Amino acid sequence: MAERAPNPYQFLPDKPAFQLTSDDVAEGGMLAELHVFNGFGLTGGNTSPHLRWSGAPAGTAGYVVTVLDPDAPTGSGFWHWAVVNLPADTTELPRGAGSGDDALTGSAFHVRNDYGTRGYGGPAPLAGPKRHRYIFTVHALDEPLGVDADTSPAAVGFNLFFHTLGRAQLIAEYEVPEA
Numbered sequence: 001m002a003e004r005a006p007n008p009y010q011f012l013p014d015k016p017a018f019q020l021t022s023d024d025v026a027e028g029g030m031l032a033e034l035h036v037f038n039g040f041g042l043t044g045g046n047t048s049p050h051l052r053w054s055g056a057p058a059g060t061a062g063y064v065v066t067v068l069d070p071d072a073p074t075g076s077g078f079w080h081w082a083v084v085n086l087p088a089d090t091t092e093l094p095r096g097a098g099s100g101d102d103a104l105t106g107s108a109f110h111v112r113n114d115y116g117t118r119g120y121g122g123p124a125p126l127a128g129p130k131r132h133r134y135i136f137t138v139h140a141l142d143e144p145l146g147v148d149a150d151t152s153p154a155a156v157g158f159n160l161f162f163h164t165l166g167r168a169q170l171i172a173e174y175e176v177p178e179a
Contacts, residue, residue: 005070007135008077009169012161018056020138020168024049024095031134031174037115037124042176048081048098048120049136053091056140057166062088064139064160066153069123071132079153080134081120082111085144107144111151118149123174131175140166 036044098120
């Protein structure tokens, strides 16, 4: 197996960790077809998984949820999902919350992912023996981000650098079998 890209979060300032779990995804496990992209020859369900978090730092004013594939052959990874400005009392996203802004609470919204759509876009790595990692991250914020739905996920990440109080992560994998 080819060497993997580093987890980019390891290069950011340390922040207190809190707990992220899922009824659909296990830490280090393989993502089910329900969560895989439907396109590029794949026939997945393109449904965002359930996520639940707890133990965020005191002073948390809201959350951002992101999913990044650092193993994508782009030089910068591939952003699969970014939900911005979830209210501070949110501790869970149900399966399918990535289907659109109507599935979110409060003033939360999706920004465009690297597929170019606003919502969840599941894994779609190239076929072959290389598993890709999908880093599900919940960022606890000191204040809502001053961005809008046209902000890129990378620009959201830039803003997160200045406002993140803590992070919770769950890393899952997916690999398209060789034909």
